Each structure stands twice: as C-alpha cells, then as structure tokens.
Amino acid sequence: MEKTVQLYEGKAKKVYATEDPDKVIVSYKDDATAFDGSKRGTILGKGAINNRMTNYLMQILEKNGIPTHYVEELNDRETVVKRVSIVPLEVIIRNLSAGSFAKRYGVEEGLVFEAPTLEFSYKNDDLHDPLINEYHALALHLATREELSQITAMAFKINEILKDYFLQLNVKLVDFKLEFGRLSNGSLVLADEISPDTCRFWDATTNEKLDKDRFRRDLGGVEDAYQEMMRRVLGE
Ligand code: TMP
Ligand code: ASP
Secondary structure: OOOOOEEEEOOOEEEEEOOOOOEEEEEEOOEEEEOOOOEEEEOOOHHHHHHHHHHHHHHHHHHOOOOEOEEEEOOOOEEEEEOOEEOOEEEEEEEEOOHHHHHHHOOOOOOEEEEEEEEEEEOOHHHOOOEEOHHHHHHOOOOOHHHHHHHHHHHHHHHHHHHHHHHHOOEEEEEEEEEEEEOOOOOEEEEOOOOOOOEEEEEOOOOOEOOOHHHHOOOOOHHHHHHHHHHHHHOO
C-alpha cells in the first residue's frame, strides 16, 4: 500500500491517505513535545520504537477480543490502519498515583489504588485538553451514552490485559492514555498508540521510570529508557 496525500500532521505522527478510502498510513516521528507542545525535543529512534511497540500491543489486544485500528506494519516507522474518526476524548486509566493525579489531589506518586481509575480529557489543544466528565461530554455531543459505556468497558479490559502483560516483563503499568475511533459503520475501535509516550512504565523492582517522564522532567537517559522498553517488549 502506498501513501498518497498527507491528511494530517500531529505532534508525534503524520497521517497519509491511500488508494483505499477505508485505510490510512500512520508515520511516527522522533519529535517529542510536552506540556501542550511548549517543551520540544527529539528522542532519537522513538518513532520506530513507538510504531513497533504499538503494533505488537494492538495485536495482543486483538487476540484478547479488543477491536483495534491496526492493519499492517509497513516498515519501522509506518503502519496501515483503518481510517477512523477520532472520538475527541483522551481516556486515562491509572493503577498508581502519578503525574497530574498526584498534583491535582496533593498526594505522593506511587500510591497503589484498590481499583483502577478512569478519567476523560477533552481533546482540544486550544483549551489545553481539560478534564471532562461524562455529562459534559454528552452535553457537547462528543460521544453518545452508548459509546461512553463501551469506551469505559474497553478501557478497563485493556488495562487488565496490559497490566498482566507488562508485569511479566517486570514493568508496572502506572497509567496510560487511550484514544478510540469510529469506523465508517460507526463501530468503535482502539486507535492512536500505546507506547512510552502515552504510558507510564516503572521498573517493578527499582521503580525506575522507563517512559516519556524522563523527557518531561529532564531526568536524562530518555533514549535508553525507550530502548529498554523496546527490548523488554520485542526482545531487541
Ligand atoms: P497525566 O498524569 O499527565 O494526566 O498523564 C496520564 C497518562 O496519560 C500518562 O501515562 C501520560 C499520558 N498522556 C498522554 O499520552 N498525552 C498527554 O497529552 C498527557 C497529558 C498524558
Ligand atoms: N504530548 C503532549 C503535549 O505535547 C503532552 C505530554 O505527553 O506530556 O502536550
């Protein structure tokens, strides 16, 4: 399958049309941003790692009954995916306190929750992706009631699958962000990516951070952390 015109360029990926109206090609960049794009940089090799890790994890999820947009990996950076219209919600699942949760509620990072939490952010850069509840999402027609309940059920199921999977790699899945899309027939699939950009991964023994927080917080060793997660997931 070949790229035709570029449809979209985001902070970490570009999306191209193909001859097939139901498929697009995603191309992952090494560009990294944080805090609404105010912090910018490059993480060498990130595009290939995020592409390959996302595809590998999406195939595991498919085998476990989660529909995804994944079709076919073309090369290190590029993947054919089903064309979707993205539901403008970032779906965040947390197993341990970290990041904005710890900050908002004034707690330390690393508290283990009795049950995972879920929150939505409204995907809107101009508004800085504000936290939003289900009533507000319905009021703004961002998704239907049925879609919100399907998204919630899928997100918790994805968490159970991925949490167990990463623990086998001696990694705690602290929290992560998902995006869902609608196919042309209206059905929902998991879209976007699952990578060190969109998840917090802590080594289960040392709690060392193996994700984009190393970039966000200037901790150093950013490339090494991405490489280490690649090695644990794909064995290289
Ligand atoms: P947070 O603690 O900053 O709200 O982040 C929660 C999770 O969501 C974390 O794993 C990082 C991920 N995330 C994204 O993928 N994109 C974003 O724009 C933000 C803010 C967080
Ligand atoms: N990627 C997001 C941004 O550039 C935020 C993040 O991942 O921290 O704003």
